[in-house]
Amino acid sequence: AQSVSQHNHHVILSEAASLELGCNYSYGGTVNLFWYVQYPGQHLQLLLKYFSGDPLVKGIKGFEAEFIKSKFSFNLRKPSVQWSDTAEYFCAVNPPGTYKYIFGTGTRLKVLA
């Protein structure tokens, strides 16, 4: 079955620390990949997406993600986090030609000021 794994359920960092959140998927074909963020009290927002081309994707607020096809991974990174990055982050996979999004379980990030 298609699945998406986010191994880090809770992450606590100090401001200015570097961030990397893991995302692995099990789908064997070509996929579209997404990271969504949910800030406290707000709804899910698109952070960035990959559909083709350069495997290093840059999103909003200084986030980036790298698609590594051989590892079935799409890890999210930010070189220096801020207190305002405190949120829950969701990885999602969408196989082309389908409407279905398969979500990971999410990673709660807490950034200490």
Added chain:
Amino acid sequence: SAVISQKPSRDICQRGTSLTIQCQVDSQVTMMFWYRQQPGQSLTLIATANQGSEATYESGFVIDKFPISRPNLTFSTLTVSNMSPEDSSIYLCSVEAPSTSTDTQYFGPGTRLTVL
């Protein structure tokens, strides 16, 4: 992108009753989706609602429990019927809208449902 609103934002309901959740989008869209996010779990797709046709349900979800309406291209409703405490979840509406390079799903703020 698309701006999506949901009503109610939260509700507390008694076992055995039903609740209808509304989803309104600011532009016409073909595909609307309903998701459930149970406590501590991931988002799970309940069904896809296309205007003019019956909703398509995912495995484990049935129309009798989660009837859906899609009367036009900007509106949909999801009813949670004969509720039990296990239905306590956040219910999210999403739409597929054009975005740079590929269509993307955008999400509403969710409806937090507690069933006593």
